Amino acid sequence: VSSSLRLKDERIARIDFEKRIIEAVAKQAEVEFPPVLVDIEIDQLLSERLRYLQQEGRSLEEYLSSRNKTEEELREDLRSLATKRVTRSLVLGKIAEEEKIEISDAEIEAEIEVMLASAAESKDELQRLLNTPRSRESIERLLMPRKTIQRLVEIAGGSATNIKIKEE
Incomplete structure:
Protein backbone atom coordinates (compact mmCIF):
# COMPACT_ATOMS: atom_id res chain seq x y z
CA VAL A 1 0.00 0.00 0.00
CA SER A 2 2.74 2.48 0.94
CA SER A 3 4.61 1.89 -2.33
CA SER A 4 1.46 2.58 -4.36
CA LEU A 5 0.89 5.78 -2.35
CA ARG A 6 4.50 6.76 -2.93
CA LEU A 7 4.11 6.13 -6.68
CA LYS A 8 0.91 8.16 -6.71
CA ASP A 9 2.63 11.04 -4.87
CA GLU A 10 5.57 10.90 -7.29
CA ARG A 11 3.21 10.95 -10.27
CA ILE A 12 1.32 13.94 -8.86
CA ALA A 13 4.59 15.76 -8.15
CA ARG A 14 5.87 15.04 -11.68
CA ILE A 15 2.65 16.30 -13.28
CA ASP A 16 2.75 19.44 -11.10
CA PHE A 17 6.39 20.03 -12.07
CA GLU A 18 5.55 19.61 -15.76
CA LYS A 19 2.65 22.08 -15.47
CA ARG A 20 4.87 24.67 -13.77
CA ILE A 21 7.52 24.31 -16.46
CA ILE A 22 4.98 24.72 -19.26
CA GLU A 23 3.37 27.72 -17.53
CA ALA A 24 6.77 29.37 -17.03
CA VAL A 25 7.75 28.87 -20.66
CA ALA A 26 4.34 29.98 -21.93
CA LYS A 27 4.46 33.15 -19.79
CA GLN A 28 7.75 34.16 -21.37
CA ALA A 29 6.64 33.34 -24.90
CA GLU A 30 5.08 35.95 -27.10
CA VAL A 31 2.38 34.02 -28.88
CA GLU A 32 -0.04 35.55 -31.32
CA PHE A 33 -2.78 33.56 -32.98
CA PRO A 34 -6.11 34.20 -34.66
CA PRO A 35 -9.15 34.22 -32.35
CA VAL A 36 -10.70 31.41 -34.40
CA LEU A 37 -8.19 29.00 -32.81
CA VAL A 38 -9.69 29.78 -29.41
CA ASP A 39 -13.20 29.26 -30.81
CA ILE A 40 -12.15 25.87 -32.20
CA GLU A 41 -10.68 24.92 -28.83
CA ILE A 42 -13.89 26.02 -27.08
CA ASP A 43 -15.79 23.70 -29.44
CA GLN A 44 -13.40 20.90 -28.47
CA LEU A 45 -13.90 21.60 -24.76
CA LEU A 46 -17.68 21.59 -25.25
CA SER A 47 -17.44 18.26 -27.09
CA GLU A 48 -15.42 16.80 -24.22
CA ARG A 49 -17.98 18.10 -21.71
CA LEU A 50 -20.83 16.68 -23.78
CA ARG A 51 -19.19 13.22 -23.93
CA TYR A 52 -18.74 13.31 -20.16
CA LEU A 53 -22.36 14.33 -19.63
CA GLN A 54 -23.57 11.57 -21.97
CA GLN A 55 -21.61 9.03 -19.93
CA GLU A 56 -23.52 10.28 -16.90
CA GLY A 57 -26.79 10.03 -18.80
CA ARG A 58 -27.30 13.81 -18.86
CA SER A 59 -27.83 16.24 -21.69
CA LEU A 60 -26.12 19.56 -22.26
CA GLU A 61 -29.47 21.28 -21.74
CA GLU A 62 -29.82 19.67 -18.30
CA TYR A 63 -26.29 20.69 -17.42
CA LEU A 64 -26.86 24.29 -18.52
CA SER A 65 -30.16 24.44 -16.66
CA SER A 66 -28.52 23.17 -13.45
CA ARG A 67 -25.93 25.94 -13.77
CA ASN A 68 -28.43 28.64 -14.81
CA LYS A 69 -26.33 29.34 -17.89
CA THR A 70 -26.85 29.60 -21.59
CA GLU A 71 -24.57 27.81 -24.03
CA GLU A 72 -23.06 31.19 -24.91
CA GLU A 73 -22.27 31.88 -21.23
CA LEU A 74 -20.66 28.45 -20.94
CA ARG A 75 -18.58 29.15 -24.05
CA GLU A 76 -17.44 32.42 -22.49
CA ASP A 77 -16.56 30.61 -19.24
CA LEU A 78 -14.39 28.21 -21.27
CA ARG A 79 -12.59 31.00 -23.18
CA SER A 80 -9.78 31.41 -20.65
CA LEU A 81 -9.04 27.68 -20.52
CA ALA A 82 -9.23 27.45 -24.31
CA THR A 83 -6.80 30.35 -24.67
CA LYS A 84 -4.35 28.66 -22.30
CA ARG A 85 -4.62 25.37 -24.19
CA VAL A 86 -4.04 27.03 -27.57
CA THR A 87 -1.06 28.95 -26.19
CA ARG A 88 0.36 25.80 -24.63
CA SER A 89 -0.06 23.84 -27.84
CA LEU A 90 1.62 26.51 -29.96
CA VAL A 91 4.49 26.91 -27.48
CA LEU A 92 5.07 23.16 -27.31
CA GLY A 93 4.93 22.97 -31.10
CA LYS A 94 7.57 25.67 -31.42
CA ILE A 95 9.79 24.00 -28.81
CA ALA A 96 9.44 20.66 -30.61
CA GLU A 97 10.48 22.37 -33.83
CA GLU A 98 13.44 24.18 -32.23
CA GLU A 99 14.62 21.06 -30.41
CA LYS A 100 14.07 18.96 -33.55
CA ILE A 101 11.92 16.51 -31.63
Missing part, protein backbone atom coordinates in the same frame (compact mmCIF):
# COMPACT_ATOMS: atom_id res chain seq x y z
CA GLU A 102 10.59 13.67 -33.73
CA ILE A 103 8.49 10.63 -33.00
CA SER A 104 10.01 7.39 -34.27
CA ASP A 105 8.12 4.45 -35.70
CA ALA A 106 9.26 2.46 -32.65
CA GLU A 107 7.60 5.01 -30.33
CA ILE A 108 4.38 4.79 -32.33
CA GLU A 109 4.55 0.98 -32.18
CA ALA A 110 5.10 1.10 -28.41
CA GLU A 111 2.05 3.36 -27.97
CA ILE A 112 -0.03 1.01 -30.12
CA GLU A 113 1.06 -1.87 -27.87
CA VAL A 114 -0.04 0.10 -24.79
CA MET A 115 -3.42 0.77 -26.41
CA LEU A 116 -3.82 -2.88 -27.38
CA ALA A 117 -2.90 -4.03 -23.87
CA SER A 118 -5.73 -1.95 -22.41
CA ALA A 119 -8.26 -3.19 -24.97
CA ALA A 120 -10.74 -5.71 -23.65
CA GLU A 121 -11.65 -7.45 -26.88
CA SER A 122 -11.18 -7.55 -30.67
CA LYS A 123 -7.48 -6.73 -30.44
CA ASP A 124 -6.86 -7.84 -34.04
CA GLU A 125 -9.43 -5.39 -35.37
CA LEU A 126 -8.11 -2.62 -33.13
CA GLN A 127 -4.54 -3.32 -34.23
CA ARG A 128 -5.62 -3.11 -37.87
CA LEU A 129 -7.34 0.23 -37.20
CA LEU A 130 -4.41 1.65 -35.22
CA ASN A 131 -1.93 0.77 -37.95
CA THR A 132 -3.62 2.84 -40.64
CA PRO A 133 -1.63 5.89 -41.77
CA ARG A 134 -4.28 8.23 -40.36
CA SER A 135 -4.25 6.53 -36.94
CA ARG A 136 -0.46 6.49 -36.83
CA GLU A 137 -0.44 10.25 -37.57
CA SER A 138 -2.96 10.75 -34.78
CA ILE A 139 -0.77 8.75 -32.38
CA GLU A 140 2.22 10.85 -33.42
CA ARG A 141 0.25 14.03 -32.62
CA LEU A 142 -0.60 12.50 -29.23
CA LEU A 143 3.04 11.62 -28.49
CA MET A 144 4.66 14.87 -29.66
CA PRO A 145 3.52 17.05 -26.72
CA ARG A 146 4.49 14.30 -24.27
CA LYS A 147 7.96 14.02 -25.73
CA THR A 148 8.35 17.80 -25.83
CA ILE A 149 7.31 18.09 -22.18
CA GLN A 150 9.78 15.33 -21.35
CA ARG A 151 12.50 17.39 -23.07
CA LEU A 152 11.50 20.49 -21.09
CA VAL A 153 11.73 18.49 -17.85
CA GLU A 154 15.22 17.33 -18.85
CA ILE A 155 16.27 20.92 -19.53
CA ALA A 156 14.72 22.25 -16.31
CA GLY A 157 16.20 19.42 -14.29
CA GLY A 158 19.66 20.02 -15.67
CA SER A 159 19.93 16.53 -17.13
CA ALA A 160 19.66 17.79 -20.68
CA THR A 161 22.46 17.52 -23.11
CA ASN A 162 22.81 19.96 -25.94
CA ILE A 163 20.86 22.78 -24.26
CA LYS A 164 20.33 25.60 -26.71
CA ILE A 165 20.99 29.09 -25.41
CA LYS A 166 19.44 31.94 -27.34
CA GLU A 167 21.99 34.61 -28.21
CA GLU A 168 20.83 38.17 -27.87
Whole structure:
Protein backbone atom coordinates (compact mmCIF):
# COMPACT_ATOMS: atom_id res chain seq x y z
CA VAL A 1 0.00 0.00 0.00
CA SER A 2 2.74 2.48 0.94
CA SER A 3 4.61 1.89 -2.33
CA SER A 4 1.46 2.58 -4.36
CA LEU A 5 0.89 5.78 -2.35
CA ARG A 6 4.50 6.76 -2.93
CA LEU A 7 4.11 6.13 -6.68
CA LYS A 8 0.91 8.16 -6.71
CA ASP A 9 2.63 11.04 -4.87
CA GLU A 10 5.57 10.90 -7.29
CA ARG A 11 3.21 10.95 -10.27
CA ILE A 12 1.32 13.94 -8.86
CA ALA A 13 4.59 15.76 -8.15
CA ARG A 14 5.87 15.04 -11.68
CA ILE A 15 2.65 16.30 -13.28
CA ASP A 16 2.75 19.44 -11.10
CA PHE A 17 6.39 20.03 -12.07
CA GLU A 18 5.55 19.61 -15.76
CA LYS A 19 2.65 22.08 -15.47
CA ARG A 20 4.87 24.67 -13.77
CA ILE A 21 7.52 24.31 -16.46
CA ILE A 22 4.98 24.72 -19.26
CA GLU A 23 3.37 27.72 -17.53
CA ALA A 24 6.77 29.37 -17.03
CA VAL A 25 7.75 28.87 -20.66
CA ALA A 26 4.34 29.98 -21.93
CA LYS A 27 4.46 33.15 -19.79
CA GLN A 28 7.75 34.16 -21.37
CA ALA A 29 6.64 33.34 -24.90
CA GLU A 30 5.08 35.95 -27.10
CA VAL A 31 2.38 34.02 -28.88
CA GLU A 32 -0.04 35.55 -31.32
CA PHE A 33 -2.78 33.56 -32.98
CA PRO A 34 -6.11 34.20 -34.66
CA PRO A 35 -9.15 34.22 -32.35
CA VAL A 36 -10.70 31.41 -34.40
CA LEU A 37 -8.19 29.00 -32.81
CA VAL A 38 -9.69 29.78 -29.41
CA ASP A 39 -13.20 29.26 -30.81
CA ILE A 40 -12.15 25.87 -32.20
CA GLU A 41 -10.68 24.92 -28.83
CA ILE A 42 -13.89 26.02 -27.08
CA ASP A 43 -15.79 23.70 -29.44
CA GLN A 44 -13.40 20.90 -28.47
CA LEU A 45 -13.90 21.60 -24.76
CA LEU A 46 -17.68 21.59 -25.25
CA SER A 47 -17.44 18.26 -27.09
CA GLU A 48 -15.42 16.80 -24.22
CA ARG A 49 -17.98 18.10 -21.71
CA LEU A 50 -20.83 16.68 -23.78
CA ARG A 51 -19.19 13.22 -23.93
CA TYR A 52 -18.74 13.31 -20.16
CA LEU A 53 -22.36 14.33 -19.63
CA GLN A 54 -23.57 11.57 -21.97
CA GLN A 55 -21.61 9.03 -19.93
CA GLU A 56 -23.52 10.28 -16.90
CA GLY A 57 -26.79 10.03 -18.80
CA ARG A 58 -27.30 13.81 -18.86
CA SER A 59 -27.83 16.24 -21.69
CA LEU A 60 -26.12 19.56 -22.26
CA GLU A 61 -29.47 21.28 -21.74
CA GLU A 62 -29.82 19.67 -18.30
CA TYR A 63 -26.29 20.69 -17.42
CA LEU A 64 -26.86 24.29 -18.52
CA SER A 65 -30.16 24.44 -16.66
CA SER A 66 -28.52 23.17 -13.45
CA ARG A 67 -25.93 25.94 -13.77
CA ASN A 68 -28.43 28.64 -14.81
CA LYS A 69 -26.33 29.34 -17.89
CA THR A 70 -26.85 29.60 -21.59
CA GLU A 71 -24.57 27.81 -24.03
CA GLU A 72 -23.06 31.19 -24.91
CA GLU A 73 -22.27 31.88 -21.23
CA LEU A 74 -20.66 28.45 -20.94
CA ARG A 75 -18.58 29.15 -24.05
CA GLU A 76 -17.44 32.42 -22.49
CA ASP A 77 -16.56 30.61 -19.24
CA LEU A 78 -14.39 28.21 -21.27
CA ARG A 79 -12.59 31.00 -23.18
CA SER A 80 -9.78 31.41 -20.65
CA LEU A 81 -9.04 27.68 -20.52
CA ALA A 82 -9.23 27.45 -24.31
CA THR A 83 -6.80 30.35 -24.67
CA LYS A 84 -4.35 28.66 -22.30
CA ARG A 85 -4.62 25.37 -24.19
CA VAL A 86 -4.04 27.03 -27.57
CA THR A 87 -1.06 28.95 -26.19
CA ARG A 88 0.36 25.80 -24.63
CA SER A 89 -0.06 23.84 -27.84
CA LEU A 90 1.62 26.51 -29.96
CA VAL A 91 4.49 26.91 -27.48
CA LEU A 92 5.07 23.16 -27.31
CA GLY A 93 4.93 22.97 -31.10
CA LYS A 94 7.57 25.67 -31.42
CA ILE A 95 9.79 24.00 -28.81
CA ALA A 96 9.44 20.66 -30.61
CA GLU A 97 10.48 22.37 -33.83
CA GLU A 98 13.44 24.18 -32.23
CA GLU A 99 14.62 21.06 -30.41
CA LYS A 100 14.07 18.96 -33.55
CA ILE A 101 11.92 16.51 -31.63
CA GLU A 102 10.59 13.67 -33.73
CA ILE A 103 8.49 10.63 -33.00
CA SER A 104 10.01 7.39 -34.27
CA ASP A 105 8.12 4.45 -35.70
CA ALA A 106 9.26 2.46 -32.65
CA GLU A 107 7.60 5.01 -30.33
CA ILE A 108 4.38 4.79 -32.33
CA GLU A 109 4.55 0.98 -32.18
CA ALA A 110 5.10 1.10 -28.41
CA GLU A 111 2.05 3.36 -27.97
CA ILE A 112 -0.03 1.01 -30.12
CA GLU A 113 1.06 -1.87 -27.87
CA VAL A 114 -0.04 0.10 -24.79
CA MET A 115 -3.42 0.77 -26.41
CA LEU A 116 -3.82 -2.88 -27.38
CA ALA A 117 -2.90 -4.03 -23.87
CA SER A 118 -5.73 -1.95 -22.41
CA ALA A 119 -8.26 -3.19 -24.97
CA ALA A 120 -10.74 -5.71 -23.65
CA GLU A 121 -11.65 -7.45 -26.88
CA SER A 122 -11.18 -7.55 -30.67
CA LYS A 123 -7.48 -6.73 -30.44
CA ASP A 124 -6.86 -7.84 -34.04
CA GLU A 125 -9.43 -5.39 -35.37
CA LEU A 126 -8.11 -2.62 -33.13
CA GLN A 127 -4.54 -3.32 -34.23
CA ARG A 128 -5.62 -3.11 -37.87
CA LEU A 129 -7.34 0.23 -37.20
CA LEU A 130 -4.41 1.65 -35.22
CA ASN A 131 -1.93 0.77 -37.95
CA THR A 132 -3.62 2.84 -40.64
CA PRO A 133 -1.63 5.89 -41.77
CA ARG A 134 -4.28 8.23 -40.36
CA SER A 135 -4.25 6.53 -36.94
CA ARG A 136 -0.46 6.49 -36.83
CA GLU A 137 -0.44 10.25 -37.57
CA SER A 138 -2.96 10.75 -34.78
CA ILE A 139 -0.77 8.75 -32.38
CA GLU A 140 2.22 10.85 -33.42
CA ARG A 141 0.25 14.03 -32.62
CA LEU A 142 -0.60 12.50 -29.23
CA LEU A 143 3.04 11.62 -28.49
CA MET A 144 4.66 14.87 -29.66
CA PRO A 145 3.52 17.05 -26.72
CA ARG A 146 4.49 14.30 -24.27
CA LYS A 147 7.96 14.02 -25.73
CA THR A 148 8.35 17.80 -25.83
CA ILE A 149 7.31 18.09 -22.18
CA GLN A 150 9.78 15.33 -21.35
CA ARG A 151 12.50 17.39 -23.07
CA LEU A 152 11.50 20.49 -21.09
CA VAL A 153 11.73 18.49 -17.85
CA GLU A 154 15.22 17.33 -18.85
CA ILE A 155 16.27 20.92 -19.53
CA ALA A 156 14.72 22.25 -16.31
CA GLY A 157 16.20 19.42 -14.29
CA GLY A 158 19.66 20.02 -15.67
CA SER A 159 19.93 16.53 -17.13
CA ALA A 160 19.66 17.79 -20.68
CA THR A 161 22.46 17.52 -23.11
CA ASN A 162 22.81 19.96 -25.94
CA ILE A 163 20.86 22.78 -24.26
CA LYS A 164 20.33 25.60 -26.71
CA ILE A 165 20.99 29.09 -25.41
CA LYS A 166 19.44 31.94 -27.34
CA GLU A 167 21.99 34.61 -28.21
CA GLU A 168 20.83 38.17 -27.87
